Amino acid sequence: MTRWKITVEYDGADFCGWQRQENAPSVQGAIEKAIHDFCGETVTLHAAGRTDAGVHAAGQVAHFDITRPSTQKEVRDAINAHLRPCKIAVLAAEPVADDFHARFSATRRIYCYQILMARSAPPVLQSGRVWHVWKGLDIAAMNAAAAALVGTHDFSSFRAAECQAKSPIKTLDRLEVVEAAHFGHGRMVEVWAEARSFLHHQVRNMVGTLKLAGEGKWGVNDVQEALAARDRTRAGPMAPASGLCLVRVGY
Amino acid sequence: MTRWKITVEYDGADFCGWQRQENAPSVQGAIEKAIHDFCGETVTLHAAGRTDAGVHAAGQVAHFDITRPSTQKEVRDAINAHLRPCKIAVLAAEPVADDFHARFSATRRIYCYQILMARSAPPVLQSGRVWHVWKGLDIAAMNAAAAALVGTHDFSSFRAAECQAKSPIKTLDRLEVVEAAHFGHGRMVEVWAEARSFLHHQVRNMVGTLKLAGEGKWGVNDVQEALAARDRTRAGPMAPASGLCLVRVGY
Numbered sequence: 001m002t003r004w005k006i007t008v009e010y011d012g013a014d015f016c017g018w019q020r021q022e023n024a025p026s027v028q029g030a031i032e033k034a035i036h037d038f039c040g041e042t043v044t045l046h047a048a049g050r051t052d053a054g055v056h057a058a059g060q061v062a063h064f065d066i067t068r069p070s071t072q073k074e075v076r077d078a079i080n081a082h083l084r085p086c087k088i089a090v091l092a093a094e095p096v097a098d099d100f101h102a103r104f105s106a107t108r109r110i111y112c113y114q115i116l117m118a119r120s121a122p123p124v125l126q127s128g129r130v131w132h133v134w135k136g137l138d139i140a141a142m143n144a145a146a147a148a149l150v151g152t153h154d155f156s157s158f159r160a161a162e163c164q165a166k167s168p169i170k171t172l173d174r175l176e177v178v179e180a181a182h183f184g185h186g187r188m189v190e191v192w193a194e195a196r197s198f199l200h201h202q203v204r205n206m207v208g209t210l211k212l213a214g215e216g217k218w219g220v221n222d223v224q225e226a227l228a229a230r231d232r233t234r235a236g237p238m239a240p241a242s243g244l245c246l247v248r249v250g251y
Numbered sequence: 252m253t254r255w256k257i258t259v260e261y262d263g264a265d266f267c268g269w270q271r272q273e274n275a276p277s278v279q280g281a282i283e284k285a286i287h288d289f290c291g292e293t294v295t296l297h298a299a300g301r302t303d304a305g306v307h308a309a310g311q312v313a314h315f316d317i318t319r320p321s322t323q324k325e326v327r328d329a330i331n332a333h334l335r336p337c338k339i340a341v342l343a344a345e346p347v348a349d350d351f352h353a354r355f356s357a358t359r360r361i362y363c364y365q366i367l368m369a370r371s372a373p374p375v376l377q378s379g380r381v382w383h384v385w386k387g388l389d390i391a392a393m394n395a396a397a398a399a400l401v402g403t404h405d406f407s408s409f410r411a412a413e414c415q416a417k418s419p420i421k422t423l424d425r426l427e428v429v430e431a432a433h434f435g436h437g438r439m440v441e442v443w444a445e446a447r448s449f450l451h452h453q454v455r456n457m458v459g460t461l462k463l464a465g466e467g468k469w470g471v472n473d474v475q476e477a478l479a480a481r482d483r484t485r486a487g488p489m490a491p492a493s494g495l496c497l498v499r500v501g502y
Binding site: 007009010011056058059073076080084087088089090091092112119120121122123124125127129180181183184185245 | 370373
């Protein structure tokens with residue numbers, strides 16, 4: 001029996017999310033089926049983060065156990081061959097120690113949230129990948145608001161009702177808004193969020209709050225008060241799934 | 252009668268190209284239909300460049316004439332409403348002088364060709380938008396080769412057989428290879444090409460030749476000889492359509 005770690009990219013628009021469901025196409029289900037088609041073994045995949053429907057990944061990590069002896073290249077290429085034409089690709093596969101766990105061994109998660117702003121037409125080339133905001137947002141104001149969230153806090157105000165984490169206290173190491181190169185119409189803004197782990201919907205709820213700051217509707221003090229309230233109804237609305245991408249998981 | 256100039260973005264993957272065809276979905280046909288649905292007038296759209304099937308645009312320009320009085324916002328938003336759910340968007344619309352011609356008045360065309368390289372899995376998030384090259388390319392070698400093509404030359408070696416231009420002599424103002432920010436697996440390379448006008452398939456044929464240089468198969472002298480030969484069979488193979496995007500047209 002060998003435990004394999006795989007790094008995975010996918011377009012979340014085509015799936016009901018990472019997690020396997022009975023009657024909807026999931027990323028987990030598609031990869032588990034491809035592994036079965038490759039080696040005949042039925043596996044359960046464990047992911048670093050169970051992304052929601054519409055959320056993308058450029059570097060999701062998952063693990064599974066199979067008995068068939070294989071090379072790294074064979075595992076990667078065989079799963080990819082069986083995944084076609086799904087919009088999922090295994091970027092790398094490597095054997096790991098038996099006690100490696102994609103979720104519990106992870107020490108770092110990096111997300112990027114893309115906002116296409118100052119654009120008066122619907123997105124086309126970035127459709128399904130961004131949050132389209134018609135007006136321009138004040139990036140400096142968003143960064144001032146973001147700074148109020150960095151650090152160790154009780155993030156209950158940014159936590160989904162269905163979140164299963166034991167504690168709402170998390171340490172947010174980076175929350176930064178940067179303008180990205182973009183040759184299309186409008187301006188592309190990226191919100192980078194980095195932590196050991198996040199609460200359910202935390203990134204999207206923080207981005208929804210940063211947008212209020214970018215629109216000039218909220219000041220830094222409003223963000224501080226929302227955080228201190230430890231009450232989901234006090235923070236901004238949740239940003240749509242389409243803009244979010246799990247970029248990298250560190251171990 | 253008012254002549255309108257529109258700036259258009261589209262995902263070329265869904266279309267047989269810009270030009271209207273009998274039994275295939277074209278960008279021109281889709282926009283002409285949307286204009287008719289908006290104002291009841293049957294127009295013929297003229298574009299700055301008739302892009303091939305699979306080629307994208309972030310800033311194509313076209314013009315048409317209608318009698319219905321409208322504001323810029325109304326023309327843009329009404330055409331976009333009728334285009335839905337096509338992957339085409341009118342970014343801007345403005346009335347122009349009667350002698351404006353999207354193709355003949357254009358004095359500058361800027362294309363970007365994207366190559367996703369050094370990646371051992373098929374593209375997912377960039378699928379249909381890039382040329383996927385498994386190995387890494389030498390960007391400095393590609394730029395040395397590109398420099399040999401900049402300037403005024405007979406570009407017959409990079410010209411499609413069906414090209415209708417009167418002369419094969421063009422002035423290439425910029426051909427430059429740059430590495431672009433990219434948070435996914437692999438490295439993203441952009442080839443920027445800028446000229447008053449191009450021959451049919453000129454950009455894709457030049458990119459195919461630059462790839463040979465990036466792989467170390469061709470030196471600068473090979474590129475110079477290919478150019479001097481004025482013979483299409485002497486230059487590199489044509490790069491696929493998916494990587495090409497018409498970024499901007501200047502007037």
